[in-house]
Amino acid sequence: DFISRTAIREIRAQIVTLPSIRAHRLSNTEFSKREFVLVRVRLANGIEGIGEAAVLGGPRWAEESVESIQAVVTRYLSPALIGCPAARPAEVAARMSRAAFRNNSAKGAIETATFDALARSLDLSVTTLLGGALRESVPVLWALASGDADQEVEEARAKLATREHRDFKIKLGFASPEADLRRLQKLRDEVPEMRRLIVDVNQAWSEADCRRYLPILKELQVDLIEQPLPGDDFEGMARVAAQSPIPLMVDEAAFSHREITRAGTMGCGSVYSLKLVKSGGLMALSQAARVAESSGMELYGGCLLEGSIGAAAHLAVFATLPRLPWGCEHFGPRLHVSEIVRDPLVIEDFHLRVPQGPGLGVHLDEDRLRDALRPS
Ligand code: MUC
Ligand code: MG
Numbered sequence: 001d002f003i004s005r006t007a008i009r010e011i012r013a014q015i016v017t018l019p020s021i022r023a024h025r026l027s028n029t030e031f032s033k034r035e036f037v038l039v040r041v042r043l044a045n046g047i048e049g050i051g052e053a054a055v056l057g058g059p060r061w062a063e064e065s066v067e068s069i070q071a072v073v074t075r076y077l078s079p080a081l082i083g084c085p086a087a088r089p090a091e092v093a094a095r096m097s098r099a100a101f102r103n104n105s106a107k108g109a110i111e112t113a114t115f116d117a118l119a120r121s122l123d124l125s126v127t128t129l130l131g132g133a134l135r136e137s138v139p140v141l142w143a144l145a146s147g148d149a150d151q152e153v154e155e156a157r158a159k160l161a162t163r164e165h166r167d168f169k170i171k172l173g174f175a176s177p178e179a180d181l182r183r184l185q186k187l188r189d190e191v192p193e194m195r196r197l198i199v200d201v202n203q204a205w206s207e208a209d210c211r212r213y214l215p216i217l218k219e220l221q222v223d224l225i226e227q228p229l230p231g232d233d234f235e236g237m238a239r240v241a242a243q244s245p246i247p248l249m250v251d252e253a254a255f256s257h258r259e260i261t262r263a264g265t266m267g268c269g270s271v272y273s274l275k276l277v278k279s280g281g282l283m284a285l286s287q288a289a290r291v292a293e294s295s296g297m298e299l300y301g302g303c304l305l306e307g308s309i310g311a312a313a314h315l316a317v318f319a320t321l322p323r324l325p326w327g328c329e330h331f332g333p334r335l336h337v338s339e340i341v342r343d344p345l346v347i348e349d350f351h352l353r354v355p356q357g358p359g360l361g362v363h364l365d366e367d368r369l370r371d372a373l374r375p376s
Contacts, residue, residue, distance in 0.1 A: 005045040006086040006121055011078040011110065012040045013053075013070045015374040018307065018336040024145045027173025027204035029057030034305060034336060035374070037069045037106070038364075041113035043086055049117025050364060052310035053109035054277055054303075061252075061304065062105070062277060066374075069106045076100050077110055086118040089129075093281050104255065104280030105304075111281035112313040116359040125357025126316040130286055133319040137351035138301060139327030141167035141198065142334075147174060149183045156191045164347045167196035169226075169329060173204030177213050184220050200226040203252055207233075210240045218245040224271060224300075224326070227251040237268035249273055249300060257284075257291045264295025271326060273302030276314060285317045293323070301328025308333045308341045311352070312360040315345075319354045328352065340369045 019033045037053040053073075059065040080099035084092055092114050096107045112126075119126045127133045142165035144152040152170075159165040170187065172180040187194065199217060205228040217225060224247055229236045231252035241248045248269035254260045255278040263269060272292035279285040289299055301318045303311065311330040318324055330352055333345055341362040346353040355361025 003085045003087045005043070006118055007044040008041055008081050008084050008086060008114065009044050010042040011073060011081060013073040014038045014040070015066045015070055015376070016340060016369070016372045017374045018338060018340070018372055020335050021337055022146050022151070024305070024335065025147045025174045026057070026061070026145070026171055027202035029060040030174070031057050034307070035066045036307065036310070037066050037073070037109060038309070038340070038369070039073060039109040039113045041086070041110065041117050043117050043121065045121055047117050047120050049113040049115065049120060049359060050309055051109035051112030051116065051313065052306050053105040054306045054310050055105060056304050064103060064105045069103070069109070072100055072103050072106045073110065077106060081110070086114045086121070089115065089118070089283060093283060105277040107280040108276040108282070111283070112276070112360070115282055119357055120359040123358050126282070126313070126360050127319045127354065128357065130282060130316055131320040133354060134322060135319055135354065137353045138315065138318050138324060139167065139350055140331055140347060140352040141165055141169050141196070141327065141329050142331050143169040143171060143329065144187070145171035147183075149186045152183070152187060153190045156187065156194060160191070160193050163349055165331065166194065166350050167327065168194050169198040169200055171202070172199050173201045177205065177209055181213065181216055181220070188220050196223045197221065198224040198226060198249070200251070201228040203227055203230045205229060207236045207240060211243070214240070214244050214246060222246055224249050226273065227253065234262060234266055234268055237263070238266045241267055241269055247271055250297065251302065254278070257288060260288055260291045261295045264292060264297045270297055271300050272297040273300045275302040275304060276310065277304045282313060282317055285314070286320065289317070289321050298325050299323060300326035301330065303329045303332055305332040305335060306330065307336055308339055308345050308362050309360065311345055312355050312362045315352065315354045316360060338368060338372070340365055340372055
């Protein structure tokens with residue numbers, strides 16, 4: 001029958017390296033090439049699905065690295081899943097949580113690939129399996145993160161000129177707050193067409209820094225400030241949020257549904273950044289959206305700078321959400337000098353188009369993939 005023909009036969013995990021168009025700097029890490037793990041799940045019916053396990057700057061943004069992901073997939077998650085039908089996604093997720101604690105990026109990629117293969121088997125899109133599309137595109141911002149203000153002015157102008165991006169996220173925290181604020185002032189002065197501005201501090205400030213600098217961010221018309229304090233400082237975030245003239249976004253603080261509930265109900269922020277690497281699966285990502293909203297937070301479509309496969313996975317969920325007032329940040333594919341899919345995602349008129357199925361709607365380009373595989 002159909003269910004048994006979707007039994008998982010084989011799971012492979014390959015490390016891919018793609019150079020970036022420029023250096024990308026965060027408060028606690030920096031990189032000029034992106035590495036991720038491509039996960040391929042083959043079913044008994046011969047159909048293969050793909051998923052992307054993202055990391056950022058090695059085991060730095062979170063604890064997983066491409067090496068740990070490859071090992072956990074091969075040694076623990078794959079043996080737990082062989083024989084399990086892709087047509088039973090809840091069982092796939094349950095088996096993974098029994099086999100490994102956290103390791104959310106690895107699990108998210110496997111669940112993505114499993115949904116991709118199942119959807120392809122049914123000739124449907126992954127979005128359809130997750131509830132069906134409520135939108136065909138999502139507003140998408142661009143991140144300025146070289147730290148070189150002149151370069152960032154040029155980059156922002158170019159993105160506005162091509163009508164790809166008009167909203168921007170500025171990465172702060174790798175320089176002193178004073179230098180960051182000067183950089184921000186220059187961008188505001190020299191690129192007045194920039195619309196919405198989000199600043200992401202990636203946990204680098206203290207509570208005192210927030211008291212000192214949030215009023216200045218307000219003067220610079222910053223719309224949202226993301227994770228200024230360490231992720232485990234829920235009390236501090238709640239105190240800062242209560243005083244802040246700008247809404248706070250919760251990122252590194254909340255991975256699990258319980259953490260999301262706690263962050264929302266404690267008032268740590270009024271916006272939540274949805275990420276597959278935090279939720280550990282497409283179904284959990286979709287549930288995280290509901291949990292965040294019911295704990296008082298609006299939704300933002302976050303990323304870990306995934307390429308087209310990971311971005312398509314997020315879009316499959318984002319397309320189903322009734323409300324996504326802050327749009328998304330899946331500009332990651334454009335940060336790489338090349339693609340490993342045949343059908344890169346389309347950005348036009350400041351929106352990222354939700355790819356159509358079957359599956360995720362993106363297909364591997366095996367030649368390009370071969371060139372990008374890290375020699376083992
Ligand atoms: C993060 O912390 O939000 C997403 C965009 C970007 O520039 O960094 C990432 C991770
Ligand atoms: Mg962030």
